[in-house]
Amino acid sequence: MLLSPRWISFLIAVLITFITVAFLNFVPDVSQPMLFVVGISAFISSFLLIYYIIDLLVFQEVNSIYLSLRKLKIKDFDIPRKSLIKSVNPLKKLNREISNYVSKKEEEIDTLRRMETFRREFIADVSHDLKTPIFAAQGFIHTLLDGAIEDPEVSHKFLHKAARSLDGLEMLVKDILILTQVESGDIRMQIEKVNIVEVIRDIFDQLEDKAGKRHIALVLKPKAIKSMKVRADRTRISQVLTNLITNGIIYGKNEGKVTVELSLESRKVRIRVSDNGIGIAPEHLPRIFERFYRVDKSRSRAVGGTGLGLAIVKHILNAHNTSIDVTSKPDHGTTFSFTLPQAAEDFSS
Ligand SMILES: Nc1ncnc2c1ncn2[C@@H]1O[C@H](COP(=O)(O)OP(=O)(O)OP(=O)(O)O)[C@@H](O)[C@H]1O
Ligand SMILES: [Mg+2]
Numbered sequence: 001m002l003l004s005p006r007w008i009s010f011l012i013a014v015l016i017t018f019i020t021v022a023f024l025n026f027v028p029d030v031s032q033p034m035l036f037v038v039g040i041s042a043f044i045s046s047f048l049l050i051y052y053i054i055d056l057l058v059f060q061e062v063n064s065i066y067l068s069l070r071k072l073k074i075k076d077f078d079i080p081r082k083s084l085i086k087s088v089n090p091l092k093k094l095n096r097e098i099s100n101y102v103s104k105k106e107e108e109i110d111t112l113r114r115m116e117t118f119r120r121e122f123i124a125d126v127s128h129d130l131k132t133p134i135f136a137a138q139g140f141i142h143t144l145l146d147g148a149i150e151d152p153e154v155s156h157k158f159l160h161k162a163a164r165s166l167d168g169l170e171m172l173v174k175d176i177l178i179l180t181q182v183e184s185g186d187i188r189m190q191i192e193k194v195n196i197v198e199v200i201r202d203i204f205d206q207l208e209d210k211a212g213k214r215h216i217a218l219v220l221k222p223k224a225i226k227s228m229k230v231r232a233d234r235t236r237i238s239q240v241l242t243n244l245i246t247n248g249i250i251y252g253k254n255e256g257k258v259t260v261e262l263s264l265e266s267r268k269v270r271i272r273v274s275d276n277g278i279g280i281a282p283e284h285l286p287r288i289f290e291r292f293y294r295v296d297k298s299r300s301r302a303v304g305g306t307g308l309g310l311a312i313v314k315h316i317l318n319a320h321n322t323s324i325d326v327t328s329k330p331d332h333g334t335t336f337s338f339t340l341p342q343a344a345e346d347f348s349s
Helices: 005-025 032-071 080-085 092-147 150-182 196-213 236-249 298-303 309-319
Strands: 191-195 216-221 231-233 257-265 268-275 325-329 333-341
Touching: 005 032, 005 268, 032 092, 032 216, 092 150, 092 298, 150 309, 191 196, 191 236, 196 216, 196 231, 196 236, 231 333, 236 257, 236 268, 236 333
Parallel strands: 216 257
Antiparallel strands: 191 231, 257 268, 268 333, 325 333
């Protein structure tokens, strides 16, 4: 209010009127009506002149700045012209808007830079991981072509190895595709009522052989549970559990066990997947959900891991509006846990 052009013009006009009238007062033969007329005309003319100058210098300039900003088509610049013109201090308002705009743009540039670095790293990781199985398969096939094919035993062994490398390649490409789709939100979760016990038992059946090879027992708790309904995307949650249970088997101890435990927690079902395997050192824990992150690269590579499993798990659970927790003790084991909304109260065991 104090800095409005009208007030400024008024105060200066009053000052000019006061000085003029005061000086005229000392001039002999000046009558009271004359002083009054001079005072009024001094006030009106100086008020109008000053008001016009301020308006011309401030408001019209502000207006033209505003128009140039509009020409730049700055979508984020969202003060309406009317409010600016009516504003008591348009320069201050404009300044504030421009600084807001600048910080918004700075944030955008930062995000773009981060994404650029991330993309570069992602491409480097992907190429590296694609290269390994391709070179291996290529090596076996060339050896076969160079003559090894004549020996049935060797040729069978090499073909088998080449096929394994290509299987690994297929797995990697599938994982990358899933991850990019889930991350970019291309896959919509089809939330439905899912009997999680059924899903877990199916996964146990599929992973039985893998676990059997290392004499690892797959255990569901509570033991005799038949049904526990959650709201989730069946295929995606099955993928989450498959990844976690597979990790439990791969990084578990020979003759150990992988336990999936279900419990109720105020209208939510908590699912814990734990193993008594090699565990994860605390310094690695915050990073294991990053794509391509492997604690022990050589060991993980040897067992066929690409380091994408947990990144996929994290993104699928995020799409279910939940998150995953992990606790681990090196040489003792690891527990992953998350919750899903309960679909119906039927904890039958
Ligand atoms: N249960 C576990 N016990 C010990 N370490 C684990 C466990 N689960 C994951 N890790 C560590 O975290 C890393 C990342 O796991 P993630 O599942 O993302 O990748 P991966 O198993 O190496 O490959 P894949 O993409 O085939 O799953 C693993 O390489 C391993 O070092
Ligand atoms: Mg894994």
